[in-house]
Amino acid sequence: MAGLPRRIIKETQRLMQEPVPGIKAEPDEGNARYFHVVVAGPDGSPYEGGTFKLELFLPEEYPMSAPKVRFMTKIYHPNIDKLGRICLDILKDKWSPALQIRTVLLSIQALLSAPNPDDPLANDVAEQWKVNEAEAIATARSWTKSYAVPNSSK
Amino acid sequence: MIILVWLSVITLQSSSFQRLLSRIYTLTMGACLCKDTPRGSQGHPVEISDSVDNPSRRQVPLGHIVTEPLNHLDIIESLILNTMYNIKTLVDNDRALPHSLLAIHKIADTESGWLLVVSSLVKVIPLEDPLGPATITLLLDECPLPSKGTIAKITSNLKIGKKTALDERKSKNIQRQRNTCIVLGCLAEKMAGPNSTCLMTGNVLDYLFTNLESDCDPIVILHSIVALEKFAQTSENKSTISQALDQMVPNPLETLEAWGGVNGQLDTRREVTFCAQWTLDNLFVPTGRNFTYKSMDHSGKNVILNCNDVSENLKIAPSGLEARCDASSFESVRCTFQANTGVWYYEVMVITPGVMQIGWATKNSKFLNYEGNGIGDDEYSLAYDGCRQLIWYNAKCEHHSHPCWKPGDILGLLLDLDKQEIIFSLNGNCLPAYNQVFAHARSGFFAAASFMSFQQCEFNFGMKPFRYPPKVAFKKFNDYGSLTDEEKLILPRHMRLALLRQVTVKEDSCTICFDKQDTVMLLPCDHTGFCMDCAMQLEVCPLCRTNIEQRKQVVVRTNSVKILNKDDGVHGTESEETKPGMKSAKTEDEKIQICMTDVESSTDAHSALEATSTHTESS
Numbered sequence: 001m002a003g004l005p006r007r008i009i010k011e012t013q014r015l016m017q018e019p020v021p022g023i024k025a026e027p028d029e030g031n032a033r034y035f036h037v038v039v040a041g042p043d044g045s046p047y048e049g050g051t052f053k054l055e056l057f058l059p060e061e062y063p064m065s066a067p068k069v070r071f072m073t074k075i076y077h078p079n080i081d082k083l084g085r086i087c088l089d090i091l092k093d094k095w096s097p098a099l100q101i102r103t104v105l106l107s108i109q110a111l112l113s114a115p116n117p118d119d120p121l122a123n124d125v126a127e128q129w130k131v132n133e134a135e136a137i138a139t140a141r142s143w144t145k146s147y148a149v150p151n152s153s154k
Numbered sequence: 155m156i157i158l159v160w161l162s163v164i165t166l167q168s169s170s171f172q173r174l175l176s177r178i179y180t181l182t183m184g185a186c187l188c189k190d191t192p193r194g195s196q197g198h199p200v201e202i203s204d205s206v207d208n209p210s211r212r213q214v215p216l217g218h219i220v221t222e223p224l225n226h227l228d229i230i231e232s233l234i235l236n237t238m239y240n241i242k243t244l245v246d247n248d249r250a251l252p253h254s255l256l257a258i259h260k261i262a263d264t265e266s267g268w269l270l271v272v273s274s275l276v277k278v279i280p281l282e283d284p285l286g287p288a289t290i291t292l293l294l295d296e297c298p299l300p301s302k303g304t305i306a307k308i309t310s311n312l313k314i315g316k317k318t319a320l321d322e323r324k325s326k327n328i329q330r331q332r333n334t335c336i337v338l339g340c341l342a343e344k345m346a347g348p349n350s351t352c353l354m355t356g357n358v359l360d361y362l363f364t365n366l367e368s369d370c371d372p373i374v375i376l377h378s379i380v381a382l383e384k385f386a387q388t389s390e391n392k393s394t395i396s397q398a399l400d401q402m403v404p405n406p407l408e409t410l411e412a413w414g415g416v417n418g419q420l421d422t423r424r425e426v427t428f429c430a431q432w433t434l435d436n437l438f439v440p441t442g443r444n445f446t447y448k449s450m451d452h453s454g455k456n457v458i459l460n461c462n463d464v465s466e467n468l469k470i471a472p473s474g475l476e477a478r479c480d481a482s483s484f485e486s487v488r489c490t491f492q493a494n495t496g497v498w499y500y501e502v503m504v505i506t507p508g509v510m511q512i513g514w515a516t517k518n519s520k521f522l523n524y525e526g527n528g529i530g531d532d533e534y535s536l537a538y539d540g541c542r543q544l545i546w547y548n549a550k551c552e553h554h555s556h557p558c559w560k561p562g563d564i565l566g567l568l569l570d571l572d573k574q575e576i577i578f579s580l581n582g583n584c585l586p587a588y589n590q591v592f593a594h595a596r597s598g599f600f601a602a603a604s605f606m607s608f609q610q611c612e613f614n615f616g617m618k619p620f621r622y623p624p625k626v627a628f629k630k631f632n633d634y635g636s637l638t639d640e641e642k643l644i645l646p647r648h649m650r651l652a653l654l655r656q657v658t659v660k661e662d663s664c665t666i667c668f669d670k671q672d673t674v675m676l677l678p679c680d681h682t683g684f685c686m687d688c689a690m691q692l693e694v695c696p697l698c699r700t701n702i703e704q705r706k707q708v709v710v711r712t713n714s715v716k717i718l719n720k721d722d723g724v725h726g727t728e729s730e731e732t733k734p735g736m737k738s739a740k741t742e743d744e745k746i747q748i749c750m751t752d753v754e755s756s757t758d759a760h761s762a763l764e765a766t767s768t769h770t771e772s773s
Contacts, residue, residue: 006663006667007667027651029389030437036347059524059525060521072299072346074299082298083298096696096699098697
């Protein structure tokens with residue numbers, strides 16, 4: 001909250017006024033650099049029907065350095081590991097200060113639609129994806145059901 | 155074997171792991187663990203920075219390290235204690251690594267293992283060790299996230315509920331109570347959102363509320379308040395807790411806040427008072443709350459902690475002179491007064507005995523709270539750590555000869571800008587002078603401090619008499635500083651955020667910072683929409699990633715972009731030092747809204763990024 005940069009204020013205003021379809025991003029009430037994010041599993045993907053909770057931090061150097069984003073909901077995906085960390089180039093070396101919270105979240109949504117087992121973060125998942133894609137997709141679907149469907153028992 | 159261990163550590167890229175360990179291993183390990191260090195931060199050479207992206211290294215089998223049969227309770231318990239011990243002692247121990255931490259991580263991979271780890275944490279983390287709570291935070295942060303099913307199991311395994319709270323209080327099992335609260339708080343923070351709501355069952359609430367009763371041990375009360383605060387990170391929980399509190403007569407937090415009336419004590423009750431007051435002002439605000447900031451007497455106060463120069467999770471008391479961190483990040487703050495010449499002194503009263511790095515910093519010192527970098531972790535700051543008995547400079551540490559600090563101790567901090575030296579004292583006992591920081595900064599110093607989880611201290615900038623004034627002639631901040639009445643107000647967070655949100659942004663502002671005017675064109679790609687400050691921080695164009703060769707100050711007119719430098723095509727005649735003063739020719743009428751007046755339009759999307767550098771919208 002320290003002298004919150006205008007950039008963050010502006011982005012936040014915009015996110016609230018014109019939310020991205022399928023994505024909810026709300027700043028924490030006590031910490032304007034911390035966003036509670038919920039991404040809906042894209043239609044046609046094994047994550048369809050699930051709602052995935054993420055956390056997004058804007059570090060001190062934002063926008064010169066990338067936001068820190070992590071899945072809080074367990075997900076079976078070759079580019080997301082079990083701690084929820086995401087392997088996505090724009091969150092690392094391909095970050096550009098012209099990108100923003102909105103574009104980052106869109107990219108993550110796209111990553112759910114198009115898993116990339118050739119650039120894995122979760123090796124075992126990627127392996128499974130390559131060896132037996134149908135089964136991997138089935139697993140992803142069942143994880144979605146278990147962990148990402150609201151009011152499911154587990 | 156050694157190599158295996160190394161690689162495993164490197165691949166365990168959790169920010170929290172790095173955060174804490176970078177505090178501990180910076181000297182030897184920092185280099186390997188700081189892959190998250192953002193561009194532009196100084197100090198840490200990144201040796202193996204790409205390891206996380208290299209999948210072949212990620213899956214080093216940890217089974218090679220843990221040869222004993224897993225999931226055995228005794229082993230888990232000793233591993234936990236080992237980790238705690240390592241955190242404390244391995245500050246500069248060259249290559250010894252906490253195998254224990256890796257082993258626990260491995261064990262917690264399965265649900266049953268995770269449950270065992272959590273129950274063991276509750277059972278074995280001792281009350282007395284100042285790093286105990288931090289160890290719980292670290293280990294839980296490092297373990298995989300539990301599922302909803304696992305969450306249900308943990309609350310029943312620990313028998314969390316009102317009855318247990320009362321039984322534990324009766325049997326004085328303070329250690330178990332406190333650890334349970336810390337675990338609950340950590341999980342609530344870690345899983346903020348729907349899962350945190352799942353965790354906050356009626357039993358959990360009963361347990362925490364029962365722990366707020368005044369005859370409970372203050373340490374248990376304290377961590378129950380903090381746990382409630384962390385549950386309240388999820389709005390649904392927050393309203394549940396607020397409603398429940400509203401129905402209790404009297405509100406237990408108000409009762410605890412009133413403890414503060416008995417002044418001068420230095421036990422945990424002071425922390426309880428601080429946290430109760432903070433939550434009442436900031437989170438669970440009762441109707442008709444008389445906010446503390448309104449009734450604060452600020453007379454004679456000319457310097458305080460700067461509420462505009464603090465990382466976002468630090469709690470500053472309404473007095474402006476006391477601060478506390480309950481987050482898992484490493485939170486920092488500077489004071490409002492800057493010292494440029496002469497000899498200056500301030501004192502800090504230690505309230506909690508854990509890790510704080512207190513010292514001196516210039517404005518250039520960065521607060522990278524989530525990376526674990528604070529005061530003493532760059533070349534612009536120097537700090538004293540009385541818990542691990544270290545002096546920190548540029549993220550490197552050296553031992554000092556003082557004993558561990560304890561609550562009530564007075565840290566004295568003397569800055570001699572004439573002799574270029576800094577002298578720390580604990581209860582009047584001085585260390586030799588340190589001067590490393592003057593290699594990079596000779597003036598512009600602020601009193602500054604960083605706090606690990608659950609740490610708190612109080613600052614005296616000279617408004618009260620000093621307890622151990624130095625023997626040399628010195629100046630007090632409070633005699634030279636000045637603050638307007640408004641600047642003295644430490645507003646509750648929701649009020650500050652509401653004020654901030656009202657800020658508007660001008661149409662012609664820089665598309666990166668939204669703060670200054672967009673006056674710069676990048677060459678050779680010709681992209682515009684940036685101020686000089688941002689442009690100077692960029693190496694490649696944010697829109698097309700073309701390497702920047704020149705940054706030109708431009709004036710935007712109705713039909714064309716006029717470049718002030720007539721030697722338009724000649725590279726090198728206009729240096730990067732071009733000063734923004736040239737924009738003065740620009741009047742309001744002459745401006746047009748070029749397409750990039752808004753981050754949205756300029757960047758909506760990757761299409762802008764993918765576009766080639768033949769971008770011509772402004773020519």
